[in-house]
Amino acid sequence: MAPATTTKRTLSTAEARRETVLEAAMGVFCERGYLGTPTKDVAEAAGISQAYLFRLFPTKSDLVVAVAQRANDRIREAFVKAAAQAKAAGEDPGEAMGRVYGDLLEDRTLLLNLIHQFAAAASMPEVAEASRASFAELVALVEQETGRDAESLQRFFAHGMLMNTMAAIGAPGRDERWAQLLTGC
Amino acid sequence: MAPATTTKRTLSTAEARRETVLEAAMGVFCERGYLGTPTKDVAEAAGISQAYLFRLFPTKSDLVVAVAQRANDRIREAFVKAAAQAKAAGEDPGEAMGRVYGDLLEDRTLLLNLIHQFAAAASMPEVAEASRASFAELVALVEQETGRDAESLQRFFAHGMLMNTMAAIGAPGRDERWAQLLTGC
């Protein structure tokens, strides 16, 4: 790893390692999910030993929750940025947020982490709590930025969840009629 | 299990046993998902030995695919039945199908198997294929029975996927504003 270029200790090295690990974990978890992926794979992808992984995240559950929160954070940040840019350009923030969500789903890693998160929520209360907190923030954000009514907001998020599912099962790109119908914008 | 104490033992056919196993498997898989649930738990829930489970389903993957298909079958059957009843009663089949999907999600077992199926689709091509086949049938069915246009069909399924997700993360029943907004009909 490259050492910090300059400065004094603004960020601990362990903290930076944790960032590396979370990034690598998202990439590894997205294939077989949280329960299906061994911690050894995460450690290898992050370029550290399994022993050190367990010092950075005391249990696998801790790691999973952190990964889920990171995925949620990434979505929220993208929404905030898209809304700000749209407002500055005098465009519709709602449309910009919908478009940016579609762009996010192009990143298969993020998308799969999302659906693994929802699946894991069934047996991990902390993950479920993180998911709910994320939806709370996202709904508030979209409502505030767009001023849409309840039905319109529900449609916005429903469309997002459909796109999630379609991407997960590999529907986009298929030329069957049903796939084009459900994935079409 | 039951006939162990008595000297008599009533054998069942392998086919009947497979049905029992699939039913039990849905109940056990729904908690921790396909990769997170050991086959031992499935065998116990079905009341057979692990060894015999592996004679009925040669690999865990075979079992998982069969369970996914069974969940999909159950939804399709419910849709067909609801549409037929609605038509016979002179009601709107589309509304009936939407309502019956809401009823199906009351069964947490089925709902969780659905989202675990979508998650598993990421690493199990056969599961992904089963999911796609199910969507193909469902879309054709709803379109045929309701005659709705593309946008309306997409909204129908999008709403279903949102309900899936909300139920999975435990949103229904919460009194936070966002939850009522997204789960409200």
Place this chain on the structure above:
DNA sequence: CGATGAAGTGAGTGACCGCTCACACCACCG
């Protein structure tokens, strides 16, 4: 009856999993 084949299981197997521990390394400080 004895034979045949399907139903069903106890007792493993090797591989793998989450997690731990003793210890090495390195930068900095007095």
Place this chain on the structure above:
DNA sequence: CGGTGGTGTGAGCGGTCACTCACTTCATCG
């Protein structure tokens, strides 16, 4: 210089996993 505290690891531990095999029990039929 030695000490201190954080970074990092090799080697495993106990337990669990998917899967197997030798074996028993049962129903059926000539």
